[in-house]
Amino acid sequence: MTKVSRSRSVPKAMQAIYDTITALTDAFCRDHLGDEYLELARDMAAALCRKRPSPVSTGQPRTWACGIIYALGQVNFLSDKSFEPHMAMADVCAGFGVGQSTASAKAQVISRALDAHRLNPKWSLPSLLEQNPLVWMAEVNGLLVDLRDMPREVQEIAFEKGMIPYIPADREQG
Numbered sequence: 001m002t003k004v005s006r007s008r009s010v011p012k013a014m015q016a017i018y019d020t021i022t023a024l025t026d027a028f029c030r031d032h033l034g035d036e037y038l039e040l041a042r043d044m045a046a047a048l049c050r051k052r053p054s055p056v057s058t059g060q061p062r063t064w065a066c067g068i069i070y071a072l073g074q075v076n077f078l079s080d081k082s083f084e085p086h087m088a089m090a091d092v093c094a095g096f097g098v099g100q101s102t103a104s105a106k107a108q109v110i111s112r113a114l115d116a117h118r119l120n121p122k123w124s125l126p127s128l129l130e131q132n133p134l135v136w137m138a139e140v141n142g143l144l145v146d147l148r149d150m151p152r153e154v155q156e157i158a159f160e161k162g163m164i165p166y167i168p169a170d171r172e173q174g
Contacts, residue, residue, distance in 0.1 A: 067106025
């Protein structure tokens with residue numbers, strides 16, 4: 001898949017907050033969502049802890065944990081029944097004991113801070129990257145192109161740079 005590199009390093013002053021938030025998101029993901037959400041939630045918590053000033057330095061860790069899952073759920077269509085896993089956002093909020101308006105507000109802060117929007121490859125589940133049209137788009141000589149339609153040499157460069165998850169001709173061959 002696409003080589004999305006994220007750091008989980010956090011400033012020492014934020015380590016306890018990070019640990020508290022990820023303990024909550026880890027437990028929720030293990031019970032309801034799976035490892036892909038668990039890993040992304042850890043990455044998102046670390047990214048938030050590195051922000052200056054960090055939004056998670058104030059407020060309740062459980063509201064931030066809920067906001068992280070809520071934001072990731074929005075990016076990855078968690079409430080859409082045609083996707084797996086599927087879960088209503090109200091159920092996410094109930095799982096953390098957080099009101100939906102509070103969770104939505106935290107998710108909005110998170111989304112703005114980390115540019116976490118739908119189809120953003122950085123915050124997409126690895127299993128959804130292949131279907132994400134933004135993964136395959138690149139600007140070449142000022143034009144937006146689908147890298148799947150480009151010559152193999154261009155695809156190889158994009159693959160080596162981690163821009164695409166695989167070279168399409170190689171996948172078709174097996």
